């Protein structure tokens with residue numbers, strides 16, 4: 001996987017080779033990020049499609065009519081609601097397959113605020129709710145994943161810091177998520193902020209998380225506990241030793257990409273780092289999954305960023321797209337994922353779809 005940066009542009013050309021598709025090398029010029037004129041948002045685009053204000057008009061108010069029957073599908077909102085009902089129907093009662101071995105995924109993007117933590121906790125919660133055994137490892141000193149999963153992470157709690165620096169067994173720091181069955185979390189505390197520096201002088205500094213997970217998996221087996229189906233590692237927005245530990249521990253990288261201008265900025269650096277890890281520390285690592293987040297359907301910008309990313313990474317990008325949603329952003333302030341905070345919201349539906357797609361790629 002290579003990316004060339006050209007001075008004066010964000011990414012001039014972007015090429016992907018190998019990966020799942022194995023379809024060889026692709027060279028696609030990127031103009032989106034060099035010409036802001038091409039990405040002006042179109043206000044009220046959703047309305048202009050039909051010229052309608054989008055009100056939901058009851059069709060027939062016959063007794064026993066379901067939502068589908070009472071929605072006027074000729075209005076944009078009616079069509080949107082009908083689409084959502086169909087998406088829910090497709091998901092309902094669908095059992096998710098267990099992977100043949102534990103899938104360890106690192107959620108990474110050194111760009112801040114793109115939805116790494118939100119993606120980690122919601123996909124983890126969706127898979128766990130569907131009956132899979134899931135562990136979330138929070139290696140971001142901000143501790144946002146621990147907060148969203150309602151796991152204690154004040155300074156006195158044993159955390160992933162103790163695992164990485166003091167060789168405390170991972171099993172001693174994991175705690176069950178109180179709101180989601182089958183979901184456990186290794187929390188991050190503020191001590192982790194110093195770990196980047198403390199790790200530098202330690203033996204096998206890049207391998208410490210990997211070894212801790214391997215030992216924990218053996219311990220669970222010895223105790224007769226169920227095998228973990230998924231381990232998700234929520235990374236900080238940097239490419240330091242904590243993130244390197246996550247890349248070495250994982251087989252897969254999941255990159256959330258925000259559907260905004262500059263979305264691909266910094267991606268070249270991330271992919272170069274992953275290449276270095278593949279070369280020197282973990283030959284098994286692949287960028288298996290890309291998830292488009294914070295998609296705002298009212299702008300041309302979001303659609304153009306999504307199209308651009310899909311063109312570059314046709315095999316990796318999930319069909320499911322996460323919309324910009326107030327419910328998703330509110331959930332962490334109640335120490336919840338959107339899956340428990342508002343399971344009927346469109347944000348929860350999108351994360352369920354993304355989780356189902358990830359599970360089906362096992």
Ligand SMILES: Nc1ncnc2c1ncn2[C@@H]1O[C@H](COP(=O)(O)OP(=O)(O)OP(=O)(O)O)[C@@H](O)[C@H]1O
Pocket residue numbers: 111112113114115116117118119140142144235236237293294295322323324325326328329330332347
């Ligand atoms: N789909 C969404 N709709 C609305 N808000 C969102 C969405 N996804 C994430 N957010 C909000 O955006 C902010 C950044 O999200 P998040 O913390 O998941 O990003 P991050 O990549 O983990 O950030 P950091 O780089 O700081 O770790 C948070 O306030 C979150 O609630």
Ligand SMILES: [Mg+2]
Pocket residue numbers: 116117118140144235236
């Ligand atoms: Mg985060």
